[in-house]
Amino acid sequence: MRSHKVEQLVIATVGFFWCFLMWFSTAAFSPSIAADYHLGIKDLGLLASSAIWMAPVGRIVAGWASDRFGAPRTFAAILAGCGLVSIASAYTTSYELLFAERVIVAIAGVSFVVGIQHVAQWFDSHEIGTAEGLYAGTGNVGAGVGALLLPRMFGTNYHDAFLWLGVIALVIAAWYLIRGRAAKTNERRIAARRGSDMRGAVFVWTRYIAIALMLAYAMSFGLEIAMNAWLPGYFTRGFHDDLLALGFSSVAGLQIAAGTFAAVESFNASLFRPFAGFMSDLFQHKGWTPLPFIAKELPYAPRLHWLGIALILITLSMIGLTVAGLSGSLPWSIAVLVVFGIFLSFGTGGTFALVPLLFPDRPGIAAGFIGGISTAGGIVYPLIFAGSANIHMGYLYVALYMFVPIVLFYFWAARHERHPEEHGLFDRGLVGQQA
């Protein structure tokens, strides 16, 4: 059975969209679950944080599995497994069991790296930025759509929501298995399978450029998921009087206003991501290499420069958030936040326009490492923000003490004009690779 790469892109995107919908469906119904089981604020916090517990390690395993077994089998297994547990959770009456089941359903979030591997196996290097951007950006919207539509469609009846999410996941799993093809050519498929041993994984994990991209993704996607959790509380506390002046006096009203600002940032970060991939392709097409120090002669050098620009813009916009917050101007803070969301998308889209090109024989392992470890940022940043004496200063501290060193490390790791993947913590021979 023949297939076209656009069909494979559509299958991967629909699968990822649905996985993201399942991933965040627990959060969408947390008030109803809390009311049913009389949960306190600590239980709610635990339930909310459980969504990303499985991501760091799970994505590493999923990336390896997609190289080893092919993306269609791996993606279908994730969809079917999470779908079945989601159906089971619809009939659960014990909170402890429900909690455990929803942690398992949250494994759906690891599917991101499987789709990245799938798209990388089908699209050529000159169009990879747009293809990966369309996949990841459109799929990411599943989280926002879940928050927006699920409570409106199902009200407080999360049992029905979990049931239907699971049933449709099973249908998409069957579609993925029937129509999905692991790679455009047998040569690509064989190369990915051959590179999927433990030594290949250690080789990727120890490359400076892979570590730099992982940190770049922690600066963008890790920060994006951190801000999703942090921003509603930030606006409620940091701009309490301004929100009262706008007429949002009740607790529910404050939540809606603060939630709106957070959602706008998240929406822009997701929906501008395909544009960021397109910009990476455009840099490549035009041969633009404006930054100093970063390599200019590598086949994908312009993409390295585009990501470097994105990282600088993210750092500057974080400083802008502090300046706007200290000025006490809510409109200015929102304006900076909108721009900040767009810059985040430049980082996420720019990173995964590079990953498949740097490690063409191990796209899944590389995507798993870079897309997995970086999600820990979602846990780290809010702790720093919350630990600052002034609520507006946390952005500046993170920018100066974390992002500036990361950007410098990225410039250093991306400076090699030939084979940056050759440079790492160990010599190639030590990790079983031919010199």
Next chain:
Amino acid sequence: MKPAETRVAHEPWYKYGVAFLMLEMAIAVAVSAYSLYMTFNGLGGFPGKH
């Protein structure tokens, strides 16, 4: 000096992909503008009504 891989002609699907991503950007801008207008006028916001 130009990188080796530049100036590759795009396949027909690419222009539809670019059109779709432009549509996504337009949706992001429209939803942001509408939500912020609602919020700054005390009428409600993105996740629900006031």
